[in-house]
Amino acid sequence: MSVKRNVTLIGMPGAGKSTVGVVLAKILGYHFLDSDLEIQEQTGKLLHELITEHGDEGFLEIENRVNAGLAVDKTVIATGGSAVFGEDAMKHLQEISTVVYLRLPYKSLKRRLGDLKKRGVVLKPGQTLKDLVDYRTPYYEKYADLIVDEENLDIRGVVERIVSALESVE
Numbered sequence: 001m002s003v004k005r006n007v008t009l010i011g012m013p014g015a016g017k018s019t020v021g022v023v024l025a026k027i028l029g030y031h032f033l034d035s036d037l038e039i040q041e042q043t044g045k046l047l048h049e050l051i052t053e054h055g056d057e058g059f060l061e062i063e064n065r066v067n068a069g070l071a072v073d074k075t076v077i078a079t080g081g082s083a084v085f086g087e088d089a090m091k092h093l094q095e096i097s098t099v100v101y102l103r104l105p106y107k108s109l110k111r112r113l114g115d116l117k118k119r120g121v122v123l124k125p126g127q128t129l130k131d132l133v134d135y136r137t138p139y140y141e142k143y144a145d146l147i148v149d150e151e152n153l154d155i156r157g158v159v160e161r162i163v164s165a166l167e168s169v170e
């Protein structure tokens with residue numbers, strides 16, 4: 001497999017896609033795009049406003065549409081945690097980028113995340129963080145070209161691991 005000219009980061013909310021993505025972009029000499037911010041720019045609304053106005057399913061449709069339309073080159077794309085529910089979007093991202101799943105175990109995620117609802121995570125009623133991890137993990141695995149384990153790594157450590165994983169598929 002050859003490295004495509006974009007890198008997409010997927011994974012649970014709190015995995016560090018946005019934080020790590022911008023540092024990765026700097027090291028690769030790429031642009032950086034946070035798809036959550038792109039959704040806000042294109043709709044003129046904040047994410048939590050979109051979820052309140054359109055519901056979870058409506059939000060996922062908007063996210064799918066925005067991600068499926070991303071036209072970028074030499075860009076690190078940090079997606080939102082729910083991006084993997086957009087089939088068109090993921091097909092497009094697989095075509096234009098190397099998809100990297102940032103994997104963090106449940107216990108570390110729990111420590112890192114505050115109130116999920118306050119964070120605007122797409123949650124079914126009664127769903128816990130553990131339920132969410134169990135439900136979403138197969139989606140992240142399905143779309144990943146590369147899986148990077150982040151446990152016990154600081155931001156720099158994660159970025160270094162992503163760079164060597166990308167080099168391994170060059």
Ligand SMILES: Nc1ncnc2c1ncn2[C@@H]1O[C@H](COP(=O)(O)OP(=O)(O)OP(=O)(O)O)[C@@H](O)[C@H]1O
Nearest residue numbers: 012013014015016017018019080081153154155158
């Ligand atoms: N390797 C790391 N070690 C410790 N803390 C980290 C690490 N990477 C990110 N963080 C912290 O975890 C929090 C969540 O990071 P971030 O917002 O980048 O996650 P995200 O994957 O973009 O989430 P979302 O899907 O909600 O957009 C931030 O406070 C960030 O500083």
Ligand SMILES: O=C(O)C1=C[C@@H](O)[C@@H](O)[C@H](O)C1
Nearest residue numbers: 013047080081082120121122
């Ligand atoms: O994981 C999620 O369900 C989400 C994560 C955020 O990045 C946003 O994309 C949105 O708030 C949904």
Ligand SMILES: [Mg+2]
Nearest residue numbers: 017018078079
């Ligand atoms: Mg983010």
